[in-house]
Amino acid sequence: MSKIIELKKVNKWFDKFQVLKDIDLEVNQQEKIVICGPSGSGKSTLIRCINRLEEHQEGNIIVDGNELSENTKNIEKIRAEVGMVFQQFNLFPHLSILDNCTLAPIWVKKLPKKEAEKIAMENLERVQIADQARKFPGQLSGGQQQRSAIARALCMTPKIMLFDEPTSALDPEMIKEVLDVMVDLAKGGMTMIVVTHEMGFAKEVADNMIFMDEGRIVEKARTKDFFDNPKSDRTKLFLSQIL
Amino acid sequence: MNLIAKPSRDNIKTYVPIGLFLVSLSFLDVFINAFFKFNLMGFLPSQLSYFLPLILGFIGFYLIRIEFSGVRSLDVLNKNINSNNFNALLTLFTIFIIIKSIPPMLDWFILEANFVGNSKDDCTGDGACWVFIKVWFNRFMYGLYPNAEQWRINTAFLILFAIVGVSFFVSEKLKKYFILFLVFVFPFLGIKLISGGSFGLEYVESAAWGGLSLTFIISAFAILFCFPIGVILALGRRSSLPAIKYISIGFIELWRGVPLITVLFMSAVMFPMFLPDGTFIDKLIRVLIAITLFEAAYMAEVVRGGLQALPKGQYEAAKSLGMGYWRMNALIILPQALKLVIPGIANTLLALVKDTPLIFVVGLMELAGMIGLAKTNPKWLGMAIEGYVFAGLVFWVICYAMSRYSQNLEKKLSTER
Numbered sequence: 001m002s003k004i005i006e007l008k009k010v011n012k013w014f015d016k017f018q019v020l021k022d023i024d025l026e027v028n029q030q031e032k033i034v035i036c037g038p039s040g041s042g043k044s045t046l047i048r049c050i051n052r053l054e055e056h057q058e059g060n061i062i063v064d065g066n067e068l069s070e071n072t073k074n075i076e077k078i079r080a081e082v083g084m085v086f087q088q089f090n091l092f093p094h095l096s097i098l099d100n101c102t103l104a105p106i107w108v109k110k111l112p113k114k115e116a117e118k119i120a121m122e123n124l125e126r127v128q129i130a131d132q133a134r135k136f137p138g139q140l141s142g143g144q145q146q147r148s149a150i151a152r153a154l155c156m157t158p159k160i161m162l163f164d165e166p167t168s169a170l171d172p173e174m175i176k177e178v179l180d181v182m183v184d185l186a187k188g189g190m191t192m193i194v195v196t197h198e199m200g201f202a203k204e205v206a207d208n209m210i211f212m213d214e215g216r217i218v219e220k221a222r223t224k225d226f227f228d229n230p231k232s233d234r235t236k237l238f239l240s241q242i243l
Numbered sequence: 244m245n246l247i248a249k250p251s252r253d254n255i256k257t258y259v260p261i262g263l264f265l266v267s268l269s270f271l272d273v274f275i276n277a278f279f280k281f282n283l284m285g286f287l288p289s290q291l292s293y294f295l296p297l298i299l300g301f302i303g304f305y306l307i308r309i310e311f312s313g314v315r316s317l318d319v320l321n322k323n324i325n326s327n328n329f330n331a332l333l334t335l336f337t338i339f340i341i342i343k344s345i346p347p348m349l350d351w352f353i354l355e356a357n358f359v360g361n362s363k364d365d366c367t368g369d370g371a372c373w374v375f376i377k378v379w380f381n382r383f384m385y386g387l388y389p390n391a392e393q394w395r396i397n398t399a400f401l402i403l404f405a406i407v408g409v410s411f412f413v414s415e416k417l418k419k420y421f422i423l424f425l426v427f428v429f430p431f432l433g434i435k436l437i438s439g440g441s442f443g444l445e446y447v448e449s450a451a452w453g454g455l456s457l458t459f460i461i462s463a464f465a466i467l468f469c470f471p472i473g474v475i476l477a478l479g480r481r482s483s484l485p486a487i488k489y490i491s492i493g494f495i496e497l498w499r500g501v502p503l504i505t506v507l508f509m510s511a512v513m514f515p516m517f518l519p520d521g522t523f524i525d526k527l528i529r530v531l532i533a534i535t536l537f538e539a540a541y542m543a544e545v546v547r548g549g550l551q552a553l554p555k556g557q558y559e560a561a562k563s564l565g566m567g568y569w570r571m572n573a574l575i576i577l578p579q580a581l582k583l584v585i586p587g588i589a590n591t592l593l594a595l596v597k598d599t600p601l602i603f604v605v606g607l608m609e610l611a612g613m614i615g616l617a618k619t620n621p622k623w624l625g626m627a628i629e630g631y632v633f634a635g636l637v638f639w640v641i642c643y644a645m646s647r648y649s650q651n652l653e654k655k656l657s658t659e660r
Contacts, residue, residue, distance in 0.1 A: 053559050080565025090560035094579050094658055103574060104564035136658040149560075156564060 004029045004160060004191055005050060010059035012045060019045045020056065021215040027160075032192045034202040034223075037212035038238065043195045046212070047162045050193070051082040064159060080108055083153030087165040089145045091137035097124070097148045098133040101155045109156065116155070123151040127181045143174030147181050154185075161185065163194040199243060203227060211235045250309045258306045259317065265303030269296035270338065277343045297335060304331035363623055375626040376633050379617045383633075386453015386613055392445060396456045399433040430467060434460070449527035450606070455637065458609040461531060462596045468535040469595070470588075473542025474581075478572060480547055491543070498540035504601050506533045511605035530602055538595045545587035549580030582656050589649035593642050610634055 005027035012020040019042045027033060035043045048054040049061060052068050052075055061068040066078050092100050101120035105111045111119070124130040127147040129140075137145055146166055153161060163182065167175040179201045186192055186205040196202065202209060202223065209226035211219040211234070219226065219235045227243075230236050250258045272283045273296050284292040304325050312318055324334040355370030358377070366372035376383070385393050406429070410421040437460070440446035452460070479491030498506070510533035511526055518524070553576060561571040581588070600611035608616055614630035617623060 051563055053562060076565045076567050079563055082563070084560075084563035086556055086560065086563075088554075088556050090554075090556035092557065092560070092575055092579075094582065094656075104566065107570050107574060108565040138658060152564070 002029055003027070004064055005193075006060070006062040007050075008060040008062075010049065010056050010061060012042075012049065012054065012056045012058075019215050020049070023059070023217060025210070025217065025220075027191065027193065029159075030189050030191055031208065032186050032190075032206050033194070033208050033210060034206040035193065035195045035210045035212060036197060036199070036202070036238070036242075037218075041212040042215040043210075043212045044164050047084075047164055047193050047195055050160075050162060051079050051084055053084075076108070080104070080156055081159045083156060083158035083161040085146070085150050085153055085161065085163045085166045087168050089137070089142075089149045089169070091145055091149055091152070093137050096134055096136055097129070097140070097151075100137070100148060101152045104152075105155050119157075120151070120155050123154045124148070126154070126184070127151045128177075141174060142170045143177045146170060146174075146178045150178075150181055150185070160191045160193070163192065163196065165195050165197070167196065167198055197242060199227075211238060213238075250306055252309060252312060255309055255312055255314075258309065259312075259314075262303040262306030265299045265306070267303075269300035269303065269335070270342070272296045272299075273339050273342050277346050296339065297332075300335040301328070301331060304334070363626070371629050371632070372626060373629065375617070375623055375629050379613070379623075382454060382617065383610060383613050384454045385456055386608055387451040388447060388453065388456070389445075389451070392439070392447055395436050395439065395444065399436045400456070400459070403429065403433065426467065430464060449525050452527065453608045454613050455610045457607065458596070458599050458641075461527075461534065461599050461602065461609065464531050465534045465538055465595055466592055468531075469538040469542050472535065472539035474546050474577065476539060476543035477546035477550060480543065481550060495540045495543050498537050499544070501537075503534070503537050503598055504604055506537050507601055507604050509533075526605060527607065530605055530607060534595070534598065534602075538591060538598075541591045541594070542588070545584050545591055546580060548587060549582075549584035550576065552583050553580055582653075585649050585653045585656075589646060593645055596641060596645070597638060610637060 003026050005025070007023050007025040010020055010023040011018065023046060025046075035046065037043050045054055049056050049068075050063060052061075055070070056068075063078055064081060066074065068075070068078070091097075092103070095103065098117065098120055101123065102113065102116040105116040105119060106113055121130055121133065124133055127150055129144055129147050129151065132140055132144060132148070137148065140148065146169075150166075166182070167178050170178060175198070179198060182192075182194070182201065183205055192205075194201075194206075206223045209219075209221055209223050210217055211226070211230075211232075213234055219230060219232050221231070226235075227239070230239060248254060250262075275281050275283050282292060284295050286292075287295065305328070307317065308321055308325055308327075308331070309317065310321075312321075325331050351370045353370070355368040356373055357366040357368050357370070358373050359365065360374045361378055363372065363375070365374050381390070381393075385396060388396065403425075406421060406425060410418055410425075413421065435441070436444070437452070437456075438447060438449065476491050476495055479487045480495065482488045482491070507530060510529040514529055515524075557575055557579065558571065561575040566574065599609050602609060603612040603615065611631075611634045614634050618625075618627045618630050
């Protein structure tokens, strides 16, 4: 398996506050990584750096062979290959679900409309929401919206999917329908980095677990080792509180 | 005892008929007084008879103010116009004023007004002299545009209305071309038709243009151009590039800080001084540019309000899908931001239309300007009220139509539940 994402000694500050401290991380193709940690530990910032929604100040981030920096001219091209799912869904409320899914393929990847719609319907089918394609985001439940958002990201046929707390804004009974979609996606061989507090999901799909605190990666381990046999005290404390 | 008890469901059978009778009596008194100049209560001492409708109405409203009366219409009435003594008084005053003001308005506008004739001497009544409007109507519409050539203005506007009308009935795809034609081709075609100078059409200089047609021409062009400029300025003001940002801020604040009348004056009088000798830009074009840039500054701030109202997540979602700055703004941000600020945009455009009369400072006369000219004609002195009432009505119709259109647009574009 080959490396698809590589972070070397990444540091980032918001003004004077350091959010990321010496982050080293390698992600292989088809690898599934779950990042957990207390709020404010920098886990969202970390994955937002990977598609450069946030800029890092020190270190290197290499995504699919392209180094991200201020001079990156083709940042849009890299972003098109990295799908992102947000906590707040961020669907485009002025467009129908179908148009949400076809917009970027048509305008960024220059697909013909017919083909984009075909791909969109396939992906909506996959997240089991094809019957809602003509509706607007405001007419759907939270779980349906988040599944649409996943479908929208998939329509760009990304090589990597980033999930930024995808179930945190959902009612409890809707969490499962979104997690089911993500499990299905993981089994399909997608490279995934997921920030979540859903430890059941982590145990089911993650290859590796990362625990972050105060901007550092405190522990990175195989999923089984991470839960059965955490090394650092901080991780133990965290796990004891959320499990 | 029963008669002074508080109105309630128990005495509803006696109180409501008495109350309604008293209220009706008070309205009837005012009505007969206003329309037939006859005082129904004239037999009473003058002060009492003056206030009697108010007193009767007030008592009547008090008697029918029964909570949970069980009669639906009575409850609705009480809730809306008779919820307490103060509101009852306000209701009475409002209705009295309306009744009182109808007869004089009716007299002035219609009953005592003059419609027939061709000179001021034909206006013998006490009311409005609509003859003035009739005689000058042609000028009010076309300004000093030669009569024989006015068909050109008519044709231009007829084509415009025809295209707009037909576009409501064609398919979405065809509609797109109609709109493109209307925005990018028609304005210049229309202006060529009106100004002439080629295709065998006699040249009519812009100084002769005027009246309502000029109001429309200036408004239409200013709206057409100020909108995109305003959007670009709004984006510029939020740009992360300092040069673009500060140029936009400077531009907006400069134009917003200056009265339109000054801007117009400068465009017509001072601007030509800075031009090299021999170059000449038509006065109308200079004025148009001035109004456009002036309104664009306002438009920019309205649009910026919409841009700021959008959650950051919309920008991030667009970026994460690989959209660059222009695609993100054109496909995601602006459609939502502009929809949010339709009321503000309508506001600015209405103000623009109503600002057009200011072009009189540079000697161009649209509708209000032509009226100003006509009322100083020695043969038609004293016609200012008729003229400006007419101008007011015309402007109101235009602006109300725009306002309704913006409300429809808002409804049509709404994707909320």
